[in-house]
Amino acid sequence: MGLWPLVFATSGFLAPSPSLEIDYRDFQGLTVSHDGVPLITGSSFQLYEPNWTRGIYSSAWKPVVIDRSRPDRILVTFTADEGRFRGTQTFTKLGDGVRGEFEFRWLGTRRVMLEHSASFLWAPVLQPAQATVDGRLAGVMGTANPTSPQMEPRIIGVGEQSFAWDAPYAAARIGISGVRLTAFDARNYNQPWAEGKEVVWLGHTNQAMEPNSTLRYTIEWQFAPKRLSVPAAQTLEPDWTSLPAAERARSTDWPLIPQPKESRPGTGTWPLPGSLEFTGPLGSSHLGQRFAKVVQARWDGPVPANLGQIQIQLDSTLPAEGYRLQVTESGPVLHAKDALGAGHAVTTLAQLVRPAGGRLVVPAVTIRDWPSVSWRGVHMFVGPQALGMQTDLMDRYFAPLRLNHVVLQCERTDWSSQPGIRSGWTMERDDLKTLFERYRERQIEPIPLIQSMGHMGWFFQNKQNLDVALNPQVPFTLDPRKEESRRRLRAIWDEAIALLKPKTIHFGMDEVDMRGVQHDPFMSTRLWARHVPWLMAYAKEKRVNAMVWGDMMLAPGEANDAMNGHSGPVAAQRRAALSPGTYVADWHYAANPDPAVYKSLALWKKAGMRPIASTWDRPENIYGFTHAAIQQGAGVLTTTWAGYESNELAMAQNFPQIAAYLLMAEYAWSGRKERPGALPYDYLAVARRMVYGTPSPTQSRPGVTIRGTETASIGSFSLGKMEPVAMVNTLIAGGDRRPHRLVVKADAQARKVVLALGVETFLKEGQVLADVKATTESGTEVRFPVLYGQHVRAARDTRSTFLTESDASVSAFTLVMPHELAGQRLATLEIEAKEPRAGLTLRGVTILP
DSSP states (O other), X not given: OOOOOOOOOSTTBOOSOTTEEEEEETTTEEEEEETTEEEEOOOEEEEEOGGGSSEEEETTTSOOEEEXXXXXXXXXXXXXXXXXXXXXXXXXXXXXXXXXXXXXXXXXXXXXXXXXXXXXXXGGGGOSEEEEETTEEEEEEOSSOOOOXXXXXXXXXXXXXXXEEEOSSEEEEEEEESSOEEEEEOTTOSSGGGTTOOEEEEEEEXXXXXXXXEEEEEEEXXXXXXXXXXXXXXXXXXXXXEEEEEEOOOOOOOOOSSOOSEEEEEEEEEEOOEEEEEESTTOOHHHHHHHHHHHHHHEESOOOSEEEEEEEEEOTTSOTTOEEEEEETTEEEEEESSHHHHHHHHHHHHHTOEEETTEEEEEEEEEEEOOSOSOEEEEEEOOTTHHHHHHHHIIIIITTTTOOEEEEEOOSBOOTTOGGGOOTTOBOHHHHHHHHHHHHHTTXXXXXXOOOSSSOTTTTGGGOSGGGBSOTTSOOSBOTTSHHHHHHHHHHHHHHHHHXXXXXXXXXXXXXXXXXXXXXXXXXXXXXXXXXXXXHHHHHHHTOEEEEEOGGGOOTTSSSSOOXXXXXXXXXXXXXXXOTTOEEXXXXXXXXXXXXXXXXXHHHHHTTOEEEEEEOSOHHHHHHHHHHHHHHTOEEEEOOOSOSSOOHHHHHHTHHHHHHHHHHHHHHHHOOOSOGGGSXXXXXXXXXXXXXXXXXXXXXXXXXXXXXSSEEEETTEEEXXXXXXXXOOTXXXXXXXXXXXXXXEXXXXXXXXXXXXXXXXXXXXXXXXXXXXXXXXXOOEEEEEEEBTTXXXXXXXXXXXXXXXXXXXXXXXXXXXXXXXXXXXXXXXXXXXXXXXXXXXEEEEEEEO
């Protein structure tokens, strides 16, 4: 069967565009874009035995070999299952598209199944348009959210020749030869690969491959973008009107997290006298700073200029980290077991602060509290932005959650012994040292994690150290048989210990034979037996505790998942290489709320180790595993796998993983029995407020707003509902004729400016949508970026924004003028679109003096 002929009318379309870009990357697959507009956002394939009894290969987890030696072609080759599964994918760039030629070979002895997600088509460029499949009309790509959890109701069509869409942005044509493909609408689909993505899935699943068989076919994607109008600007000279309460006082309901073990409310309140100083046997200067930071992050209002003193007395009858707190109308009385308990008492006192009658008070209460789990930690990466970002997290989030450990995966640091491995993710040594010091100042003990056998891509960065890689073609695992491997690894660890002065060091050691290593558990065990005793001896030499991940030492049946120990005897032999008392970060991520299934904790304790139940961002996993840790007297660590760098964008894109820290901290401290869905608060919403929220005003403030048909409220702000002004959106009919720049004339004193903004297109998290420029009467300009997800979301995207309050997909985007400009008169506001596919919409403006 030949490829379907593609014919485009020249009128109304651009000529074949030289700006069409194609690429192929490990784990993401094929991407195609035109002038920055994504057309294909990825692809994948996987081979498995019938009914998923065994997964053989997945390109989402295993790397491929990518050859870009020709400018017009990308050749992808792969091999797996000891050579039994192999093949090629050849992508050739056409004038207006790309041709993919696929070959999959199976040389095994049993029947297997192939699933090929040939392309994830970016849905916004296909809507609203009706599909044509094999020349017949098929499903329509509407703008409403599909809701079915099943694939079948979402199917647009099944074809053997062609798929086509004629949408406002472009005409898309897909020709097929040698295979039958299905297209289905994967927007709002309940699978991890579709979460937060706007895609149409095109591919086939459950394609049988018999022993010694080869499957070949061709797919050709072509795109014809349409001509666009030249963008223009628009100026608004609105009618401004006064608002007596442009920003309203709010007594935000902050739940006390973690829940205290014992709490009894009293009568009356204690007015906050001003700044507080904590003295006595357990007092210290940093506790006053901790109190102030928690209060200032939550409340914006006048604080008296007085200095109050509160003593923290010792109570040796309390459990470790325990405290007693009693607040009456006369003031608070604090007792604690130790310095950590004193810190928790001060944090709880700060969390109790509320506004009343225009001032801040603490309600009367008696609390006695202590943790259910003694070792409570989170796992973070480092990077160029980590110092500032994590310092904010310490004060706003980690310390209030009563965390006392953090595992910092810090191998991507500018180690003096390895200058050649620097990358854009590398953290400066001095910044890392400062980061460790700041954690300790907040009574959170930092633990450096440097992968020391597998997951060594950081060590082989820029093609460095390949001579000590176990497989230089797939540089993933260090070869511990070479003395040079140990010399270089020791140099890094020596440097890290001298710089950071840790009490515990984490060697990694998970999934050491996952890539580039022949499937041979006995060889892996020999390498393990050679390397791990050396690591244990090194930790003893440096007088630090050792920590490792546990998966390589658990056999099938010894846990509920993450069992890479191959067999009972192999796993036992590997466990025997550890020194007694080693911390084992026992990671299991299955979403099971039953503590009984997490039986590996008892196994580690019996082996003489100190297990740390290591969870991920699945609420039921956190609940069940943390309660298992309470029963077994183990620690709890919540991991994050949000890329390999700690920065604002990664945190925003993966915020549920950050919010999971709160859930773990709640259960590990309080031991409360309610399941996550039954908690009296939305943990995601509370985490968002703790990390990103702005202080709530304790008094209402006047301002001016653009006159509208009525006044609307978004969070604490009031805005006039003006006639909406929609900005450029090249994805919808006529959207290219909208303004790309909007100028709003103003003449008012401005300390804070609030814009009611919406957006039409569901875009990528963290994408810059617009630049807002505020110009004062003196000509001084201040710029503020508008980011998707952090500030605004499309109506179809039901997730919360992180940095703004919103209502019915309209967000209150707030500009706080710099201190030196606060109160100056604002001359103009200018919004310039940076993403012409967004469709940013202005619905109101309020200015507070």
